[in-house]
Amino acid sequence: MALAGVRVIELAGLAPAPFCGMILADFGAKVIRVDHTKTGMSLDTQARGKRSVAINLKTSEGVSLLKKLCLQSDVVLEPYRKGVMEKLGLGPQEFLKENPRLIYARLTGYGQSGSYASAAGHDINYLAMSGLLSRLGRSGEKPYAPLNLIADFAGGGLSCALGIVLALLERERSGRGQVIDASMVEGAAYVGSFAWKSQSIGIWDRPRGENLLDSGAPFYDTYQTSDGKYVAVGAIEPQFYTQLLKGLDLDPGSLPPQMSFADWPELRRIFTERFASKSQEDWSQVFDGTDACVTPVLSFQQVSSHPHNQERNSFLTDSNGEESPRPAPVLSRTPAEPSLSANPFIGEHTVEVLNEFGFKSEEIEQLMTLGVVKGDAIKAKL
Numbered sequence: 106m107a108l109a110g111v112r113v114i115e116l117a118g119l120a121p122a123p124f125c126g127m128i129l130a131d132f133g134a135k136v137i138r139v140d141h142t143k144t145g146m147s148l149d150t151q152a153r154g155k156r157s158v159a160i161n162l163k164t165s166e167g168v169s170l171l172k173k174l175c176l177q178s179d180v181v182l183e184p185y186r187k188g189v190m191e192k193l194g195l196g197p198q199e200f201l202k203e204n205p206r207l208i209y210a211r212l213t214g215y216g217q218s219g220s221y222a223s224a225a226g227h228d229i230n231y232l233a234m235s236g237l238l239s240r241l242g243r244s245g246e247k248p249y250a251p252l253n254l255i256a257d258f259a260g261g262g263l264s265c266a267l268g269i270v271l272a273l274l275e276r277e278r279s280g281r282g283q284v285i286d287a288s289m290v291e292g293a294a295y296v297g298s299f300a301w302k303s304q305s306i307g308i309w310d311r312p313r314g315e316n317l318l319d320s321g322a323p324f325y326d327t328y329q330t331s332d333g334k335y336v337a338v339g340a341i342e343p344q345f346y347t348q349l350l351k352g353l354d355l356d357p358g359s360l361p362p363q364m365s366f367a368d369w370p371e372l373r374r375i376f377t378e379r380f381a382s383k384s385q386e387d388w389s390q391v392f393d394g395t396d397a398c399v400t401p402v403l404s405f406q407q408v409s410s411h412p413h414n415q416e417r418n419s420f421l422t423d424s425n426g427e428e429s430p431r432p433a434p435v436l437s438r439t440p441a442e443p444s445l446s447a448n449p450f451i452g453e454h455t456v457e458v459l460n461e462f463g464f465k466s467e468e469i470e471q472l473m474t475l476g477v478v479k480g481d482a483i484k485a486k487l
């Protein structure tokens with residue numbers, strides 16, 4: 106796999122850093138998640154392929170232990186509020202002096218500087234601060250955050266993974282690591298570059314929800330079908346729009362022009378009425394195999410059994426029988442090989458990992474007795 110041989114220490118976080126760690130693990134990195142010893146159950150649902158070590162960082166022994174692990178690793182991924190790692194004596198300067206090859210990734214909402222740097226926040230706040238939230242939502246309605254996808258995952262976890270991969274690539278040339286300051290506000294804004302940089306071409310000039318790609322245009326929207334399901338329509342270009350009208354059995358001559366903003370409400374009324382006359386499945390039969398850009402809005406229950414997704418094995422089933430998306434993109438020679446095993450429980454691999462990093466059984470036992478680490482001693486046959 107592409108990241109084979111890369112060792113990552115991920116400090117347990119809420120959602121974006123776990124996703125970042127999962128991406129790295131899916132593509133072959135050895136990811137060790139550092140959990141609190143006092144947490145009973147991990148809430149990390151993005152733990153595929155990771156191992157868990159539980160260390161109490163509120164002890165000096167715990168801090169020294171984590172330092173040892175980091176100094177023998179390629180990447181540290183930390184998701185805490187600005188200053189938390191420094192307070193523990195685990196800031197990047199300490200590490201980079203001793204391990205100049207280390208890549209130290211800091212995934213936060215507001216970044217490591219600026220007046221909001223230390224403030225708590227979540228996806229919706231970062232999205233708001235990126236400017237993007239002001240553009241999301243239907244006409245006449247308040248701004249709407251589409252799950253926590255944009256800031257937490259696209260602008261956060263995924264961007265941070267890109268930063269780590271770039272730093273690993275650069276390290277091949279320079280032999281040196283670096284610090285990555287991944288701010289979800291900036292990551293989200295960057296993901297939104299198209300919206301920023303295409304303002305000059307006039308596709309965002311109207312209020313929120315009244316433009317070409319923000320649900321304003323009737324040919325770029327969703328419609329309810331007779332069975333209560335939905336279809337998605339993305340027939341922007343004239344040649345595809347023609348196919349849409351053909352599938353809907355509408356005479357172009359009887360309709361207003363496609364790009365007449367003033368007529369969009371009337372066009373939407375006509376499309377709404379037409380789509381409501383058949384079921385989702387019926388519309389798939391009409392539009393599959395055409396270039397009308399009409400697809401069913403699949404539910405999580407439907408998605409893996411759709412023929413296209415089945416043909417590409419786009420979803421996988423883990424050992425608990427749970428379905429989830431397979432890693433993307435697909436690399437031709439070194440594709441991801443996601444683990445299908447159950448997520449690790451807290452401290453499941455404490456002994457295994459500490460052994461791997463050169464700790465002797467007596468030392469591990471001592472650390473457990475002192476409450477510095479937590480793990481399953483019996484299972485590990487100490």
Ligand SMILES: C[C@H](CCC[C@@H](C)[C@H]1CC[C@H]2[C@@H]3[C@H](O)C[C@@H]4C[C@H](O)CC[C@]4(C)[C@H]3C[C@H](O)[C@]12C)C(=O)SCCNC(=O)CCNC(=O)[C@H](O)C(C)(C)COP(=O)(O)OP(=O)(O)OC[C@H]1O[C@@H](n2cnc3c(N)ncnc32)[C@H](O)[C@@H]1OP(=O)(O)O
Pocket residue numbers: 116118119120121139140141142148160161162163184185186187189192193212213214224225226227228229253257
């Ligand atoms: C919208 C998303 C978030 C979605 C997550 C949800 C899925 C979950 C969020 C809440 C969960 C529910 C809740 O927990 C209650 C129930 C619990 C139950 O068990 C299950 C059901 C629940 C309903 C549960 C269900 C779900 O799991 C939830 C709904 C996001 O936007 S995520 C993005 C958030 N932002 C960031 O990540 C930006 C960077 N981070 C931060 O700004 C802060 O970390 C943050 C997120 C604001 C949290 O601040 P906080 O004050 O809590 O922490 P920090 O200041 O960062 O400090 C960390 C302290 O922890 C110490 N520490 C770290 N590791 C260790 C260790 N191994 N040992 C000991 N101590 C450790 C560290 O030293 C810090 O201590 P100090 O404060 O003393 O310095």
